[in-house]
Amino acid sequence: MSNVLPAVVIGAGPSGIETAVELRRRGIDAEVFDAGPLGHTISWWAPGTRWFSSNDRISIAGVPLQTVDQAKASREEYLNYLRSVVDQFAVPVHTFKRLVSITPAAEPLDDAPSCWRLGFRRTSGEPSAAEQARGGVSRSVDTSARSHTDFFLDARAVVLAIGGTDFPNRLGVPGEELPHVDGFLREIHRYHGRRVLIVGGRNSAVEAAIRLHRGGAKVSLCYHREQLPSDGIKYWLRPEIEGLIRSGSIEAYFGSRVAEISSRHVTIRSQGEGDSAADTEVEADDVLTLIGYHQDQSLLGQLGLVSDAPSGAPLYDTETMQTSHRGIYVAGTAVGGTQSSRYQVFLENCHEHPRKIADHLCRERVASAPGGGPGRGNTRDDGLSKRIAMQPES
Ligand SMILES: Cc1cc2nc3c(=O)[nH]c(=O)nc-3n(C[C@H](O)[C@H](O)[C@H](O)COP(=O)(O)OP(=O)(O)OC[C@H]3O[C@@H](n4cnc5c(N)ncnc54)[C@H](O)[C@@H]3O)c2cc1C
Structure with missing residues (x-):
């Protein structure tokens, strides 16, 4: 031993x-x-x-x-x-x-x-x-x-x-395996002058959108909710991303999901009222799936x-x-x-x-240890179910 x-x-x-x-x-x-x-x-x-x-x-x-x-x-x-x-x-x-x-x-x-x-x-x-x-x-x-x-x-x-x-989460849509689709943000420099579609609306996606815009990329953002989450973004990122979206510097597709990715386009499907879902084709050189x-x-x-x-x-x-x-x-x-x-x-x-x-x-x-006291205090089941309470995932 x-x-x-x-x-x-x-x-x-x-x-x-x-x-x-x-x-x-x-x-x-x-x-x-x-x-x-x-x-x-x-x-x-x-x-x-x-x-x-x-x-x-x-x-x-x-x-x-x-x-x-x-x-x-x-x-x-x-x-x-x-x-x-x-x-x-x-x-x-x-x-x-x-x-x-x-x-x-x-x-x-x-x-x-x-x-x-x-x-x-x-x-x-x-x-x-x-x-x-x-x-x-x-x-x-x-x-x-x-x-x-x-x-x-x-x-x-x-x-x-x-x-x-x-592992980065996956969208589960056709075309996700194409080489220009990535679950990780890389060095900002490589995106200069490129059209980048970012999927997601929390910290990683929002920070990437701001940095890539500042780094000279043409950025679009696709998020499945109607607006950015009130509690999922750091307070100092929110005014900046909102300002960039308001001014049109970053194009945002809210209430929308990616339906399909091809080598040149991303098909974004809006979740309209009732059956009024509509598809938009967005041109993208890079697609970043920053969804956790x-x-x-x-x-x-x-x-x-x-x-x-x-x-x-x-x-x-x-x-x-x-x-x-x-x-x-x-x-x-x-x-x-x-x-x-x-x-x-x-x-x-x-x-x-x-x-x-x-x-x-x-x-x-x-x-x-020899003479170390009565038993080893087997903790096998001691308070085992006191697992930290997790919030439901959104
Ligand atoms: C962009 C970004 C920003 C973040 N910012 C923050 C922040 O501000 N504050 C914060 O608290 N957290 C932040 N996080 C989360 C952050 O990554 C973690 O808090 C931190 O790294 C957790 O440390 P850890 O040691 O628990 O796990 P990790 O740093 O993830 O370390 C786990 C290690 O285990 C290794 N490993 C896994 N499986 C095996 C195996 N089978 N064999 C051998 N090795 C294995 C992995 O290689 C890894 O090195 C951020 C994450 C991201 C992606």
């Missing part, structure tokens, strides 16, 4: 890093694994994108986040910050390693600590010598991914800090942790962050599942998670 890691954190986003720092401060040797680079989710934001949250709310591990102009941190500033935090606390972060399977490593006796076998797939590169020595390496058995190498690790505690924005994201629930599904809620948010004990499986915890925005367009769980309200997990793991450690 010497190769068993005390704690593995899956996800090198801000919550995963904050959790690992807290565990290491408390003497638990946590290591972090991510399917992509450090701060993977933030790394795919368009260059120059700023956080909506203020810096003190997104700073982690007690390390102040300062920006050059005291404004809200940009993607670049925050990625710099994440690197500094990781370096400052010497957190071992293993990037480009996706956790693909999670199973009990051995049948735990009632009193024994939990132990989980984690199967990773490298998303680039070869396994390091340390990984080979520690967990054993085997060629993948998945014939569809023969070129990938899988490796396995055993861990007593696993924290799933996997976030909730893995959904969580990759494959790991949670393997563990039977996807709830019946529309979000699929995992069930867990809100005191300890432990799920129904001993030794499996959730942290960060992963607890919100797929939040659709009504976000309730942000980084800023997740900062308690690391402390709760560390407290619980420390208590477990004391309880399982």
Whole structure:
């Protein structure tokens, strides 16, 4: 059992890093694994994108986040910050390693600590010598991914800090697979002089519309409601987008949905009264579907942790962050599942998670030490259904 890691954190986003720092401060040797680079989710934001949250709310591990102009941190500033935090606390972060399977490593006796076998797939590169020595390496058995190498690790505690924005939502209309249709805003520069149709009406869509207009694109906006939502847009974006729409600088199609996309046009169908729906053809060089994201629930599904809620948010004990499986915890925005367009769980309200997990793991450690007290306080069902209340998705 010497190769068993005390704690593995899956996800090198801000919550995963904050959790690992807290565990290491408390003497638990946590290591972090991510399917992509450090701060993977933030790394795919368009260059120059700023956080909506203020810096003190997104700073982690007690390390102040300062920006050059005291404004809200940009993607670049925050990625710099994440690197500094990781370096400052010497957190071992293993990037480009996706956790693909999670199973009990051995049948735990009632009193024994939990132990989980984690199967990773490298998303680039070869396994390091340390990984080979520690967990054993085997060629993948998945014939569809023969070129990938899988490796396995055993861990007593696993924290799933996997976030909730893995995949952009889809419209489900013909033509969506065309190459000029994208669920991600890219560098603003590439859209200069192009006709861009943005689908959506919340923060990401509105911010993209403003930035692309300022960056020299001809922007149209298509949103299924009759007007922009009163509560779904940051207060400083609203006057600007409303002014641009009023002046005709941005053409807005409200109460309308995309019906079809071709290489040159987008067919926008207005939802008129009764049967009076009408189609409009809008010319577009690029179509951005900025209609939210959904969580990759494959790991949670393997563990039977996807709830019946529309979000699929995992069930867990809100005191300890432990799920129904001993030794499996959730942290960060992963607890919100797929939040659709009504976000309730942000980084800023997740900062308690690391402390709760560390407290619980420390208590477990004391309880399982020789003479460590009566029983291990099995938390399997403790307050399990105290899942955070999610608002209905709109
Ligand atoms: C444009 C934009 C602006 C935003 N602005 C704000 C804001 O102002 N305030 C705010 O609070 N939030 C904001 N968010 C949401 C923001 O992304 C999250 O708050 C923050 O990144 C959450 O941190 P996290 O650590 O919980 O999850 P994430 O940062 O999403 O990290 C999860 C990590 O887990 C990794 N992962 C997932 N599955 C696996 C696996 N199987 N194996 C290994 N690794 C895996 C991912 O690669 C990822 O790096 C914004 C999102 C977008 C898209």
